Amino acid sequence: MRYVAPAREAVDPVVFDRPPLAAWSDYDALLRGSRWPEVAMLNSLLPAGSRERFAAQTRELLDDGLHYEERIHARGDIATREANWHDLFNALAWLRYPAIKRALNAQQAAEIAHMGTRERSRPQCAMTHFDEAGVLVAMRDPALLALWDAHDWHGLFWRRRDAWLDGSIRVEVFGHALLEHALTAGKLLVGKALVFVCATEAEAAMVPSRCADGVAGGVLLRDPLELRPLPLSGVPGWHPDNGDEAFHRTTACYQPLREGRRYPPPVSCGTSLAS
Structure with missing residues (x-):
């Protein structure tokens, strides 16, 4: 069902005090x-x-x-x-994020020149998914990827709740449709994530520019399967009910891993993104 945002005067002001807004x-x-x-x-x-x-x-x-x-x-x-x-x-x-938006636009225009406007290539689909629902993830503890790879949401968001609070993993919402959905208080949000492993705070701060460089160079967002689903409602503070362990066992946005689905490795902030 297509999402319909609330009228401006009907938005609950609490949404602006809670992530991601x-x-x-x-x-x-x-x-x-x-x-x-x-x-x-x-x-x-x-x-x-x-x-x-x-x-x-x-x-x-x-x-x-x-x-x-x-x-x-x-x-x-x-x-x-x-x-x-x-x-x-x-x-x-x-x-x-002008550099990311500019890089996405340049690559989209190049794909349109090649494909025309009636067909959509896999890079176009990947870039559109990210443009609408994209999340940038900076991760200092790569061990968390094993939980994410297995869709062990209870482990990722509850047993390792500390990681979201101490900065071992951080998220920035880029997708504008995802921000729009956040206008509805209590809505279960799921983003499409690109993951960057960063050893330092300085590297983590460079994630948006690393993303822009990767898209501009044609090495990121070439296929929708690059994107990992991330149920943002599990992140501490992002949903009013996620301080209860039961939320992390029963919430509808926690989907099991699809058979045969495998995720690509994260991008290392310490290596070149050459095409």
Whole structure:
């Protein structure tokens, strides 16, 4: 069933104080205010000299016949519906992660040039999944991967609950559709994760740029199977009920491992991402 975001005035303010939206508090004026931000306001937040700009999605804009990604690649125009949560979160992703968004757009445009607009390649599917529901994971303790590989969610989120609290594993939500879904209090969130093993805090801080480089170089997000499902509702503080062990044994977002499913190794922050 297609998700329908709540009306702006109907959003429970508690969602902005809980992850993942709490991590976007620097944009509170755009998210919590009673009035929708206009496209001009969003453009005012772009860095000086930015090639891209947000463009109101009007019939005149769409009459150019270009695909959404082609328009950004050719002209820098990001079609943006006003008074729309999905497109507002997309704009915020452009503001926070411009290098990743730019890399995704360049690769999408290249795939469209090769495939046309009627077919979608596996790289296009992978990039779209990440654009909509992507999560960046920085992991200091690779031993946690064994639990994740086995879909041992009780082990990953309960027996190793300490790892989520002491920084052994950290997540950043990139996908704008995932942020939109978080507007519904108590909703069970599942992201599509890229995992980076980082030895230091400095390496962990570089994960977004590592991701952008990998996408731009054509070595990341070439197949949807690169992405690991991550039930974010299990992370401490991300769902009001996950402080109870029973949650981690019965919650609907904890799916068993599909027979034959194997995940690729994580990206090492200490090695080159050469194509």
